[in-house]
Amino acid sequence: MAIETINTTNGNGLHQHNSGVLPSISVKSLWKVFGNNPERALEEPYRSQSRAEVQQELGLVTALRDVSFDVSPGETFVVMGLSGSGKSTLVRCLIRLIRATAGEIIVDGEDVTQFDSKELREFRRSKMAMVFQNFGLLPHKNVLDNAAYGLEVKGVNKDERYSIAQEMLEKVGLTGWENASQRELSGGMQQRVGLARALAMDPSILLMDEPFSGLDPLIRRQMREELSDLQDEIQKTIIFITHDLDEAISIGDRIAIMRDGEIIQLGTPKEIITEPANDFVREFTQGIPKAKVMEISNIVSDPDVICFETESRETLRAKMDHARSDYAVGLSHDTNYLGMISREQLDAPGGSGVEGFHEMLDTTNSPVLPNITLQEALPLCSDDDFPLAVVDESNNFIGVATQRDLLKVVASDM
Numbered sequence: 429m430a431i432e433t434i435n436t437t438n439g440n441g442l443h444q445h446n447s448g449v450l451p452s453i454s455v456k457s458l459w460k461v462f463g464n465n466p467e468r469a470l471e472e473p474y475r476s477q478s479r480a481e482v483q484q485e486l487g488l489v490t491a492l493r494d495v496s497f498d499v500s501p502g503e504t505f506v507v508m509g510l511s512g513s514g515k516s517t518l519v520r521c522l523i524r525l526i527r528a529t530a531g532e533i534i535v536d537g538e539d540v541t542q543f544d545s546k547e548l549r550e551f552r553r554s555k556m557a558m559v560f561q562n563f564g565l566l567p568h569k570n571v572l573d574n575a576a577y578g579l580e581v582k583g584v585n586k587d588e589r590y591s592i593a594q595e596m597l598e599k600v601g602l603t604g605w606e607n608a609s610q611r612e613l614s615g616g617m618q619q620r621v622g623l624a625r626a627l628a629m630d631p632s633i634l635l636m637d638e639p640f641s642g643l644d645p646l647i648r649r650q651m652r653e654e655l656s657d658l659q660d661e662i663q664k665t666i667i668f669i670t671h672d673l674d675e676a677i678s679i680g681d682r683i684a685i686m687r688d689g690e691i692i693q694l695g696t697p698k699e700i701i702t703e704p705a706n707d708f709v710r711e712f713t714q715g716i717p718k719a720k721v722m723e724i725s726n727i728v729s730d731p732d733v734i735c736f737e738t739e740s741r742e743t744l745r746a747k748m749d750h751a752r753s754d755y756a757v758g759l760s761h762d763t764n765y766l767g768m769i770s771r772e773q774l775d776a777p778g779g780s781g782v783e784g785f786h787e788m789l790d791t792t793n794s795p796v797l798p799n800i801t802l803q804e805a806l807p808l809c810s811d812d813d814f815p816l817a818v819v820d821e822s823n824n825f826i827g828v829a830t831q832r833d834l835l836k837v838v839a840s841d842m
């Protein structure tokens with residue numbers, strides 16, 4: 429079987445601010461083989477054979493096959509793949525519920541695969557916490573005690589652990605439910621308790637193995653949004669496992685797609701959708717609209733006419749005539765975006781000078797930031813002739829996005 433090239437580019441620079449910063453987790457050539465004498469699968473010729481071939485010849489299951497990736501601090505890293513692709517095996521190796529057959533897992537400069545039991549205990553108490561799909565709550569404990577459970581095991585006294593647990597329950601929206609028992613909680617609420625329990629340990633890394641898979645689709649989408657909001661606040665390194673591409677796209681900074689124990693593509697949601705590494709990924713991503721991941725910066729263009737507030741109506745009219753344009757972008761002398769000017773406004777009677785200029789401005793549509801997705805941008809387009817103005821965080825004008833260019837991408841999705 430040919431081994432696919434892995435795309436590890438960091439295309440749109442999403443994490444470029446972290447370049448030079450040590451990764452939070454660095455996984456190097458990780459292998460996990462199940463069965464007797466698993467090391468045999470790492471020797472040639474088996475090493476270069478596919479999972480199916482190794483299984484047939486040696487009776488061994490290669491659940492992870494030479495997996496390597498880095499996760500930056502604060503990144504939400506999604507691992508996605510069909511059932512059996514090795515996702516759970518990967519997270520179980522990371523937190524060392526099982527031992528990898530070969531490879532390194534470097535967390536904060538230390539190799540997790542080399543930890544003795546004392547180091548491992550310390551590691552799980554301080555650096556890494558896991559949220560499971562089946563919630564993992566203790567049925568005889570109430571919500572508060574469940575949220576405080578990790579701290580209790582760690583030996584934290586009652587007052588302190590309750591106070592921390594309380595704070596975490598507030599973060600996940602469960603204030604008022606402290607005394608409830610598991611029976612009284614919906615699935616979504618139980619998962620929130622599981623999350624509060626993990627957060628109470630204040631780990632730098634959160635592992636989440638299909639945490640929302642057992643929930644109804646509606647609740648699931650809601651939990652996903654809540655997690656994104658929460659992550660904006662807590663900025664943990666999150667490794668999130670899912671078999672749902674839609675979920676991966678919504679929450680992942682980067683996504684690793686696994687198949688038969690290998691990462692077959694690693695990239696930003698946009699890269700995965702717009703540059704699938706092979707037919708397998710392409711098929712996977714077919715249902716996902718490009719408009720959902722492409723940012724408006726991808727279609728930004730220069731406007732036909734720019735007019736500064738210090739310029740006269742005559743100058744503006746000449747510019748618009750010359751460009752045969754129906755609108756102009758109005759800017760302050762220091763290139764801050766002010767508004768759009770239509771031909772009608774220009775021809776309507778009005779004052780002169782800066783004041784007259786400001787009378788002409790149409791400010792109905794707010795400008796947008798370059799990183800909003802086309803899907804988010806589309807409803808902001810009005811039916812008048814104005815494009816959307818794109819500005820940076822200090823309102824400096826960058827360019828425009830026309831409704832036509834937006835619709836072209838949307839249409840290509842259909």
Ligand SMILES: Nc1ncnc2c1ncn2[C@@H]1O[C@H](COP(=O)(O)OP(=O)(O)O)[C@@H](O)[C@H]1O
Nearest residue numbers: 462489491509510511512513514515516517518
């Ligand atoms: N304890 C085990 N013994 C033998 N094979 C296993 C064991 N755990 C997982 N596997 C196999 O490893 C492969 C990957 O499993 P898993 O990591 O659970 O996949 P996923 O989480 O992506 O569904 C599967 O083929 C599975 O049957």
Ligand SMILES: [Mg+2]
Nearest residue numbers: 515516517638
């Ligand atoms: Mg699994």
